[in-house]
Amino acid sequence: MSISDRITLEPGKRGGRPCIRGLRITVYDVLAMSAEGMSETEILEDFPELESADLLACLAYAARQEQIELHPSL
Numbered sequence: 001m002s003i004s005d006r007i008t009l010e011p012g013k014r015g016g017r018p019c020i021r022g023l024r025i026t027v028y029d030v031l032a033m034s035a036e037g038m039s040e041t042e043i044l045e046d047f048p049e050l051e052s053a054d055l056l057a058c059l060a061y062a063a064r065q066e067q068i069e070l071h072p073s074l
Helices: 027-035 040-046 052-070
Strands: none
Touching: 027 040, 027 052, 040 052
């Protein structure tokens, strides 16, 4: 499954922010929990609908967005 399969954008959901697999959990939510020190295990325990691959997709999505900001022609 690719990043685009795991990270979805829906205009009416969570203000159009990128979400995980159409759920109401945003990439930002996951990144913020991780930045606050939550482990992968803790995040997955708190949100059992998530999978480990979803967390990796959030990181990959954030990295890709950073790359796009630095090199808009990509």
